[in-house]
Amino acid sequence: MTGNGPSLIDVARAAGVATATAGRALGGYGQVSARTRERVLAAAAELGYRTNGLARSMITGSTQTIGVVVTDVANPFFATALSGITDVTHPAGFEVLLANTGGDLDAERRAITVMSEKRVDGVIVAAAQPGEGAHLKQAIGAGVPVVLIDRLVRGVPEADTVTIDNEHAATEAVAHLLELGHRRIGVITEAVSLVSGSRKRGLFPSAVRLRGYFEALRAAGIEPDEDLVGVARYDRGSAYDATMRLLAHAAPPTALLCTDNVLATGAYRAVQDRGLRMPGELSLIGFDDEPWTTLVRPELTVVEQPTYELGTRAGRQLLDRIADGGRPRRPHHVELHAKLVARGSTLPG
Template sequence: MVVRLRDVAALLGVSDATVSLALSGNPRISKATRDRVIAAAEELGYRPNRAARALRTDATHTLGLIVSDIANPFFGELASEIERHAEEAGYSVTLCNSNEDPARQDNYLLNLLAGSQADGVLLVPTSSTTAGLRAAGAAGARMVVLDRPIAVPGSGLAADHLRSLPTVRSDSSEALRHAAELLVELGHRRVGIVAPPQGTPLGRERRREIKDALVAAGVTGRDVVVEEGDFRQDSGFAAMTSLLGKSNPPTAVIAADGPMGVGALKAARAAHLRLPDDLSFICFDDTPWFELFDPPLTTIAQPIRELASAAVDAILGLIAGGPVPDQSRCRPRSTFVQRASCGPRPTSSTRSSHARATSYKTDPPGKKNS
């Protein structure tokens, strides 16, 4: 038996138009009504008639791109590359910045989908799953998930659709192996991680991958020390401050993204530690100015061009009605870029003497900061 839109409307005692608007994410429909419609659609097993929908709406040749933080240089460069690839295919891009706010993300997502403002959406999600994502899933929206995977609990129409979406993200396992082996070769046996939020799939996965690489290289699990951040610079500062304040602080630190890495470096500087004499440091993402730092930073460089190309190809394939793209192409490899921010493990006496000397030079005893 084919379940039609009118069957969902009849079950709820609402109009066909209300169901249609709710499933398309139209902001005129309240969240409570939208949730009721999604639940009823899942219960009945309703699936939108894509062929009919295509006849009712004209292609816009526009892609929606929602990034989680445009101030993060990684996403700025990724957006630029996506725009270039989309333009080559005859598409324009509408860029939205959710600013790590799930509600803002959902508002952008549903507005892009309502009234077919975009033929498809590329999304860097702020969290594992949201009400807006569920609504988009129930409507069968054409989306590609970028950089951060989503976690979809349960079953039903929305969950099944969301789980089927292409996810384009880098594979950093080989680059992390090289990073861990370098640190061990340099004598480091206690390593800190400034990790992404553990409430996200990316945070849990990246923490596990970094720790596994370190343990495989010879660091004991108890000597991998983790402090959690939130993708923001301030959280990187706080995480590094906590790592350095431990009774047995790490002699090397890996920061799991660029903004947190910059915050961590500020904390190291505030503690009067010098790279790489007092602390070795590796950061995810390779922004153009990291090689201009003193010393230039060792990084895990994500393949931005390959990510952009794979993401655009994936969404255009969905728009054309093609199959889900090959997942191997959706996982291009990151690269380990060795520069000068990693050195031999310092002794505790060497580190403390450097800190005392730098502290006196920066802020002499008895002189207050103005």
């Protein structure tokens, strides 16, 4: 019960004008004489009037609100992307309705439904699963523009996308290690589809990065060794364990690539605990350039993603779509480049 308060009718009555006139004075549309406007504004202030955005939106057909769906706001990656989104959309007059799915597909479906019912003008989605896009397709069908961010989803060809060139990013990281002379290069990943030749070509960043890793090795004439692939759940402890297992092998890797920032914290810790010198005994590369990567010793070599820009581009793309007012147009795909930042964890020095 948002304690109703005065309506436009009350303001109009107090100002001695018609509601349509009061609406024009307060809403900044149509024509009103300066004198009338003043009287209406005075009456509104006196009564403590606030526009009912619900009623307005119902008529105008626009809520000036966009939905943003992510799997985990507490992850610095999404938090940073989110700030990129708001920095672009807020000045344009749009508010953000946020949903945190925790990677649960059902939660994502519910979020999309609710946002659609609340009549958001569009949504930006970091999907929970690459295989399931029916709910997104339905939203688009209902006239809600969708921009996919960070992750591609199968079955939604109409959606705009803003992603990072993950395959190249991984390739570049491996190339860096090859150049330094490494041949036994391991990887810590949360990708499910392990097998390099799998037919289920993954669409998610971790899967794409894993593919890049495999291909870079092959291009260098090295047959990937499954013993050098450490699979972890998406948390630090699991990455720690996976790293420890790899390092305990009879023929352990001399270099390690982590496909994500969370995994990198676990791997870094494991290498420390194992007592291996970096980069002398083991070279390590992480993903995402977070503040801590230059506080550890040695500093961590990383693949730096343009995370904030991922958000700003997605925001701008959605604003464009909304401005287009649902006119059909072919989907727009933006792919941003990640950049290798070489530091002490790989560079002998």
